[in-house]
Amino acid sequence: MSTFLPPTLLGQTVAQPQSPEEARLERVPNPHPGTLYLTRFTAPEFTSLCPVTGQPDFAHLVIDYVADGWLVESKALKLYLTSFRNHGAFHEDCTVRIGKDIVALLEPRWLRIGGYWYPRGGIPIDVFWQTGTPPEGLWLPDQGVPPYRGRG
Amino acid sequence: MSTFLPPTLLGQTVAQPQSPEEARLERVPNPHPGTLYLTRFTAPEFTSLCPVTGQPDFAHLVIDYVADGWLVESKALKLYLTSFRNHGAFHEDCTVRIGKDIVALLEPRWLRIGGYWYPRGGIPIDVFWQTGTPPEGLWLPDQGVPPYRGRG
Amino acid sequence: MSTFLPPTLLGQTVAQPQSPEEARLERVPNPHPGTLYLTRFTAPEFTSLCPVTGQPDFAHLVIDYVADGWLVESKALKLYLTSFRNHGAFHEDCTVRIGKDIVALLEPRWLRIGGYWYPRGGIPIDVFWQTGTPPEGLWLPDQGVPPYRGRG
Amino acid sequence: MSTFLPPTLLGQTVAQPQSPEEARLERVPNPHPGTLYLTRFTAPEFTSLCPVTGQPDFAHLVIDYVADGWLVESKALKLYLTSFRNHGAFHEDCTVRIGKDIVALLEPRWLRIGGYWYPRGGIPIDVFWQTGTPPEGLWLPDQGVPPYRGRG
Amino acid sequence: MSTFLPPTLLGQTVAQPQSPEEARLERVPNPHPGTLYLTRFTAPEFTSLCPVTGQPDFAHLVIDYVADGWLVESKALKLYLTSFRNHGAFHEDCTVRIGKDIVALLEPRWLRIGGYWYPRGGIPIDVFWQTGTPPEGLWLPDQGVPPYRGRG
Amino acid sequence: MSTFLPPTLLGQTVAQPQSPEEARLERVPNPHPGTLYLTRFTAPEFTSLCPVTGQPDFAHLVIDYVADGWLVESKALKLYLTSFRNHGAFHEDCTVRIGKDIVALLEPRWLRIGGYWYPRGGIPIDVFWQTGTPPEGLWLPDQGVPPYRGRG
Amino acid sequence: MSTFLPPTLLGQTVAQPQSPEEARLERVPNPHPGTLYLTRFTAPEFTSLCPVTGQPDFAHLVIDYVADGWLVESKALKLYLTSFRNHGAFHEDCTVRIGKDIVALLEPRWLRIGGYWYPRGGIPIDVFWQTGTPPEGLWLPDQGVPPYRGRG
Amino acid sequence: MSTFLPPTLLGQTVAQPQSPEEARLERVPNPHPGTLYLTRFTAPEFTSLCPVTGQPDFAHLVIDYVADGWLVESKALKLYLTSFRNHGAFHEDCTVRIGKDIVALLEPRWLRIGGYWYPRGGIPIDVFWQTGTPPEGLWLPDQGVPPYRGRG
Amino acid sequence: MSTFLPPTLLGQTVAQPQSPEEARLERVPNPHPGTLYLTRFTAPEFTSLCPVTGQPDFAHLVIDYVADGWLVESKALKLYLTSFRNHGAFHEDCTVRIGKDIVALLEPRWLRIGGYWYPRGGIPIDVFWQTGTPPEGLWLPDQGVPPYRGRG
Amino acid sequence: MSTFLPPTLLGQTVAQPQSPEEARLERVPNPHPGTLYLTRFTAPEFTSLCPVTGQPDFAHLVIDYVADGWLVESKALKLYLTSFRNHGAFHEDCTVRIGKDIVALLEPRWLRIGGYWYPRGGIPIDVFWQTGTPPEGLWLPDQGVPPYRGRG
Ligand SMILES: [Ca+2]
Ligand SMILES: [Ca+2]
Ligand SMILES: [Ca+2]
């Protein structure tokens, strides 16, 4: 993944990157740089591949972060997430890596990512990572994704 | 499965039958034989085995029937359902077979069974069978089991 | 059960009847006798006894009826339902009997009762009875009681 | 209740009528007089008085109708419903009467009203009335008000 | 898509087909060929490509059918659905085509498919197709997928 | 509204039309012209103006139709719906008019529209219109929008 | 409001007080005076008047308190809440005042009140007040009233 | 209530005790005595009598505790709870007393009880008691019982 | 935005301001100035414009604040929120700015705003800002807006 | 249970172990060993036997842990959980034991397990255990399993 580039995607047609390495996350200046606020992205349309079987995996991702100098540019974020479509990764690894890629781009005051994966073998895996204790004074609601329930 | 026996299970300790063949479904007289009413059993604790892999399968079963001369005895029904624990059967076959076994026992005016199976390969199977068009004048509510939703 | 008596309960303190036989269902004139409308009572506080073990059973009852000349008096209905507290009856029998007792009292154009019993042995029983096909032109919403789901 | 008056309420401050008799339901021309469509009003803020005890009763009302030449004017409808605040009426009577008042005003092609009353003595009453079988070709969704569940 | 082949996938590792044309739907004999019952598959992990922009689309698919001589083999069905991952198709076309492919394979007594697509431009599209009026006497529950609600 | 034009919007930037009269609904050929299937659009982001007060109104719209020769082009549909943003119309009128505009464009086999409006004066209005009895053999699920509940 | 009176209402018929000033809140001894426990009253049937327009307002109230020497008598509480029926008050003021009236009566160890008002102008107001930080060691569950959602 | 007796109920038929005084709560050794874990019992089938009117009351009870040397025996617990069936007690008193009875039996490290009572006079009462601040390091999920909502 | 003006809007007809700059937020004295309580406004009918494309955006806003000397006047608040209808702003910026405008008006003890935006590109953004750590002793329930779930 | 073995199960067909003693939990290296993140497994398909009656018990299990050097291998975990199928254990014991077995294998930084058992005698038991206070800075969402509600 190449990051730290000028925001060239806004209002443009861009080819879909074929891997996270090829994707370009971009950033724009935070309009409220001295203000402690949270931004949440909910991405229910995420898919990658199982690195063992090559079969598709699906996840519902929710990303929370506190901007410092930069916001993530949302169109580039979408292309970045889409670039995992043909990428093989285990659930734990993939979720944490996405969090770390955004951290590398934004150097945010704080970030967390929740990955809610679809069941395999009847047992779904959820992965929860944050960069550390949330900043004092931050308002941080639960992500509230319903638990997996099986049937009935 | 042996059926048509006197109700010997009521208030007794009975050994758990090890297969549906061994189980004894029992029947008791219908206390309202001339009345068109529906009885519903909901069995969310059903498990059998996959006939190909030997791995356990789970289902939530809902059985609706209209008694004629007989009611199914509920303790025997539970033992009968439990007897599938080590029994291998495909979802479609297992669901319909349970319905037919109870029909053979009770000769009811009408019966239906819904089998709501837990997902395999991310895709759950539901099976719905009834003995025919419901009797005219019967009150027959939806079973209302929520659809499978994956995650999110 | 004694019925067909003048409505003596309204605004009075009445001793709780100790059995359905002792209870007095009462009726009052229908204020809209020529109008085809439905009245629904929802009674989530019903309890009786298991006739085999003597242990308490619980049910959520919903009664729908179309009045002809009479409405059921609601305070007497409550006392009548409460009178099953020390009464032993099977689920199917008890549900249908309550329906028939109210039919005997009111001679309604139509009636149905749904009994949603709490699980025994992990398997709840629901009982659904109506006096026949609903009258043409009646508006009859589903009772909409959620299905039993076990856990998860 | 006086009806059939010119729509004088639109954009005006009007004193709150103190009884349904005093209230003025009003009507406006149907902008699609040859079209078979349904209008639904949901009024969760309804209260009247118990005619026996004088204590307040509360209901959630849902009114569906198919206009012929007239629509009910919505501000007058609100004032009319509010006028039951000090009016004593039994649940069955009150619900059906509101339906009939609107029918008298609008002479609609069809109307129904559902009254979902708050529990008294632990047992809520629902009342469902319609003017007859719905017109052929009408789209008429369920009102979908959740059933009363008690606790748990 | 090539169909009508012997069920060679059961218990085997198979390469993921790269397009629906390449995929092999398979069929197995219906174990209850004279019985009118419904089988439902719920596939919440479906993705294809927008034929205009090349961007991924996501859908939640629910397929109901009544077998005649054949059942669809579930592992092959999964591979077939996965083969749309790099396939471009409009929502309406894609949904109906999947239904028709399975019809061509199974020659079922009846089939329907519901495609519940994720929103684009804030407006999701759902597509509902069935092969005709359901067979008389079939039990056919609603699919019950919740409607799209936006936020709040 | 001008309709019946070639689909010029696909993949283009188009100025937002300022009124429904200015908007151009467009149509594309139905890829399954001989097949009886339903398409559903859910538009939870609709707003117009109250013709009396000029204050904004909001609605959640759901449109179901059965294509004959044409599908509605979805980007043009979105622009058309957005064009009501500064348009004054009563709830009943606005909902039915949108349905009729699409009928004029598509000459579909059948169409219905549900308008679920946000409350005014504590009482929301819903409007339901369809072009007539649905075609025989069509699968037509409920729209399932939850009823308005007030608070609690 | 007059308080601090002997509990004269238990098992008696009492005239409905016409204003909060006229109402008599009453108290009874706490049966577990040395025990730190919470009592919650949920009153979904509350109505008062808008002090500007005179139109009715509705609220769902939830009151939590920790008794010291006294419990509030529940029948008197109901009459007190009902006495706001013809009382004009703003939402914020009315909610906090009710809390303070009960505090004046009971001198509890701690109290809070949540007022969940029905929408006006499309925007509901909720008011949350407590007498201070809850006592150490108290178990204090969320009130869990669902947020207002508008439509859809 | 007599406690501290050897566990004589396991696998036996026992007469139903007629009052809490007559009931025998029993205890069994904690299989993980050095481990800080929580056990939760949910009893939605609880009923007692109003000490003033003699009418039945109903509650949904949830009991959480941290065992020290003993677990409560679950069959005896059920009989104990059932013994309140003919016992008169106010909601606050009854809930706290049950908690204290179990504390006297088990001398647990910590316990709490939530009583969610069915509405009387339209206003349900909930009672929440715990023995003190939960032990450090305990995992203690919310009980999550939905709030009472009235209707709508 | 001009603020700090006398409350001139109460009971008056006011022209809708065309931008936030033109709108006049107003304030009224806090009737409980020494009391630490929370006021919550829920505004599900918010819309603004995308500053890049000019297309409408929609949000569900929830504002919580603790008054010091002033309350926000609710009719002016509504007009202020409505004034964003033709205003272009990014989600993060718009949400935080609304919070800051109200802070400038009220100088409250504390305030927070949650902006729950409708999805764009399948990925909704939520924004959460508060002025700092909530005051000690404040009761501050979760806003409880359900998470975005996509479909299924 | 034998643990600490090389991960031999990946991509292999393995015989189902017949008891927890026979099962082989396996571990794989943590790909983010210096990162504090949580992994959650949800297993709604768990069944064991009652040690007193031999009847099947069912549970919904949710396991949360923070890896140190190792992750649990998910296919082996599934086989391990399945191995309780013919194993007799009390609810409290079984739940805690599973937690301790995984702790012995992984030596994680922290772990917790929730066991949500199906009702017996109408009263379900939930068991909650964790290894101690969660690590500072960990993000640990609620498990959110809905409480048992009985019926209604
Ligand atoms: Ca929480
Ligand atoms: Ca699976
Ligand atoms: Ca239905």
Ligand SMILES: [Ca+2]
């Ligand atoms: Ca989903």
Ligand SMILES: [Ca+2]
């Ligand atoms: Ca049970």
Ligand SMILES: [Ca+2]
């Ligand atoms: Ca389940």
Ligand SMILES: [Ca+2]
């Ligand atoms: Ca329906």
Ligand SMILES: [Ca+2]
């Ligand atoms: Ca909405």
Ligand SMILES: [Ca+2]
């Ligand atoms: Ca309103």
Ligand SMILES: [Ca+2]
């Ligand atoms: Ca409103």
Ligand SMILES: [Ca+2]
């Ligand atoms: Ca909480």
Ligand SMILES: [Ca+2]
């Ligand atoms: Ca009540």
Ligand SMILES: [Ca+2]
């Ligand atoms: Ca309500």
Ligand SMILES: [Ca+2]
């Ligand atoms: Ca979108």
Ligand SMILES: [Ca+2]
């Ligand atoms: Ca049970």
Ligand SMILES: [Ca+2]
């Ligand atoms: Ca209940």
